[in-house]
Amino acid sequence: LRRVAVHLSEHDIGSLLHGEATLPMFVDHLAACADCTQKVRAARVADRITGERLAFLDHSVPQVSARSVMIPPKQQWPLRQIAAGVTLLFLAVGAASALPGSPFHGVLVRAVAALRPHESSNAALSKGVAPGHDAGGRPDTNSGVLFVPDSSLDVVFRQVQDSGTIRVTFVNESLASVNSLGGSRSFDLGQRQVVANNAASSGSYSISIPVTLRRVVIRIGPDTVFTRAGADIMTVGRMDGRGSFTLPLSAAERKSLTTYRIH
Amino acid sequence: MPSRVLFDRAFEKMFEQQFASLFRYMDRLSGDPDLAADIAQEAFVRLYQRGAFPDDSRGWLAAVAGNLLRDHHRSSRRRLELLASQPAELTMGAPPLSAEVEMLRDERRAAVRTVLGQLPVRDQQLLLLRHEGYSYREIGTTLDIAETSVGTLLMRASAAFAAAFEEGRRASL
Numbered sequence: 445l446r447r448v449a450v451h452l453s454e455h456d457i458g459s460l461l462h463g464e465a466t467l468p469m470f471v472d473h474l475a476a477c478a479d480c481t482q483k484v485r486a487a488r489v490a491d492r493i494t495g496e497r498l499a500f501l502d503h504s505v506p507q508v509s510a511r512s513v514m515i516p517p518k519q520q521w522p523l524r525q526i527a528a529g530v531t532l533l534f535l536a537v538g539a540a541s542a543l544p545g546s547p548f549h550g551v552l553v554r555a556v557a558a559l560r561p562h563e564s565s566n567a568a569l570s571k572g573v574a575p576g577h578d579a580g581g582r583p584d585t586n587s588g589v590l591f592v593p594d595s596s597l598d599v600v601f602r603q604v605q606d607s608g609t610i611r612v613t614f615v616n617e618s619l620a621s622v623n624s625l626g627g628s629r630s631f632d633l634g635q636r637q638v639v640a641n642n643a644a645s646s647g648s649y650s651i652s653i654p655v656t657l658r659r660v661v662i663r664i665g666p667d668t669v670f671t672r673a674g675a676d677i678m679t680v681g682r683m684d685g686r687g688s689f690t691l692p693l694s695a696a697e698r699k700s701l702t703t704y705r706i707h
Numbered sequence: 708m709p710s711r712v713l714f715d716r717a718f719e720k721m722f723e724q725q726f727a728s729l730f731r732y733m734d735r736l737s738g739d740p741d742l743a744a745d746i747a748q749e750a751f752v753r754l755y756q757r758g759a760f761p762d763d764s765r766g767w768l769a770a771v772a773g774n775l776l777r778d779h780h781r782s783s784r785r786r787l788e789l790l791a792s793q794p795a796e797l798t799m800g801a802p803p804l805s806a807e808v809e810m811l812r813d814e815r816r817a818a819v820r821t822v823l824g825q826l827p828v829r830d831q832q833l834l835l836l837r838h839e840g841y842s843y844r845e846i847g848t849t850l851d852i853a854e855t856s857v858g859t860l861l862m863r864a865s866a867a868f869a870a871a872f873e874e875g876r877r878a879s880l
Contacts, residue, residue: 458858464843487862490869495838497872500815501823504738505730510722513751516714685739 452480457487499662506625588623589638596659598637599651604665605693608648612662612681612689614655614706621652646691655706664693677704718755725765726751732839735770736831738820746775766848771837774851822871830864837861 448510452470459465460486467474474481545703599622601610610654622638626647630637640649653660653672662670669691670679681691692698711863726747726762751830754764759765829850836846846861847854 453859455855455858458862459843462837462843462858462861464858487865490865494834494865494868497819497868498735498823498838500812500833501735501738502731503734503743505727506740506744508726508748510719510726510751513722513748514718514755515752518755552793594877609800685737687743 447697451477452483457484460484461491462486463485509668509699514564530540558648588621590619590621591633591638592618593620593654593657593658594636596636597657597661598660599643599655600637600639601649601659601662601664601693602639603643603645604667604695605642605646607646608693610662610664610669610681610691610693612679613650614687615652616655617652618654618656619652620654620657621650623650624648625650642693661690662692664695667695669698672706675706677706678702714758714760717760720765721754721760725768728765728839729768729772732769732835733776733821735835735839736773742776742779746772746779749775757809760810763845763848765841766845769841769845770851771847773832774838818875822868824873825871826864826867830867831859833857833861834868 445465452471452473453695456465456470457480459469460470470480474484597620622640624631624640624647630641632641634704649664658672658674660670668683670689671677678701679689679691680701681689682699682702683689683704729750730740730743733746734740737746739745752817753771754760770834779814823834826834829852832850833846836849841849843854845856846852846857852860
């Protein structure tokens with residue numbers, strides 16, 4: 445009797461709309477009340493439109509297997525501890541090797557990867573070139589440079605590539621790094637500049653920049669694709685939810701210039 | 708058959724049924740598909756390590772994922788945030804042929820995200836959970852609100868979303 449006499453509440457309409465209540469519960473009232481019938485219809489249309497709009501947000505679902513997440517608890521902590529230990533060791537070695545290198549200029553030219561056993565890192569340093577060239581110059585191995593930057597940093601990629609990306613991440617550390625992921629193995633380092641000799645390369649790169657470094661420029665060939673000046677960043681790349689930027693090395697894949705601000 | 712084997716089988720089945728849904732919810736909420744994938748997987752890792760299913764597994768997973776996303780935002784204090792995303796006068800490099808289609812899709816996505824972002828987080832979650840097919844009970848578990856309040860809160864969130872969209876549309880005319 446109450447259902448016939450009393451208009452449908454928001455909860456009633458929602459429940460009816462979302463399948464939480466059945467029509468017979470309200471059918472008598474709806475048969476007699478044009479106002480509530482109209483409200484239910486309008487809510488149904490609005491609900492459908494909302495669903496269609498929200499679907500615009502969707503990306504494709506990644507292919508993940510159940511087995512990849514079936515990690516027993518006891519295996520997880522040691523792995524994390526090992527990873528943390530390796531990271532700390534890496535940073536400690538980097539910081540320790542930075543001190544005697546160039547304390548006055550604040551720049552250390554130090555190669556950290558792709559060292560061949562028979563190749564002397566001192567020889568490479570004296571040339572100002574990061575080690576990593578192999579005999580054939582094959583760009584198929586990861587390599588990189590780790591250094592303490594001066595007050596500004598320019599990262600220059602000599603060539604536009606047909607594919608590959610540059611991932612730029614700001615870090616709460618004093619060391620900067622440029623790493624090649626299957627791309628160039630050769631870098632020239634100066635006080636305020638790193639040059640990647642990426643001719644005929646199709647690989648990708650990752651760049652870590654101390655968040656305290658307030659002037660950063662990244663160029664690909666003649667084009668400036670990323671600048672940081674103080675809190676402002678302008679780039680043709682896109683930022684992800686974690687604050688990293690992805691810049692395409694191909695000119696065709698670049699987006700329009702976008703401004704971001706560091707808070 | 709050992710109980711662990713039974714749990715593993717049930718877990719695999721649940722993962723197959725629920726992972727895509729949880730990913731979509733997180734993707735829509737965060738706007739970052741990589742982050743959404745990480746969080747959805749981490750929520751399932753935690754469910755597996757729990758060793759037993761909660762009463763409302765779907766709601767439990769969504770609640771854990773929501774907490775993980777909140778923790779992520781809290782820990783990213785120096786995260787870079789979008790200041791302005793406007794077409795620049797200067798475009799560097801020739802755009803690919805499919806850029807127009809991609810741009811249109813990006814614009815629509817950005818418009819919806821802007822409107823959604825104007826709502827309180829709980830309203831966003833209500834709408835996204837509802838449109839991902841979660842029941843009132845599951846939504847109540849996820850957001851820690853009374854099941855009897857969900858219908859009313861949802862209707863208001865839906866109305867706020869529609870109003871914000873309409874306001875944005877009028878403003879752009």
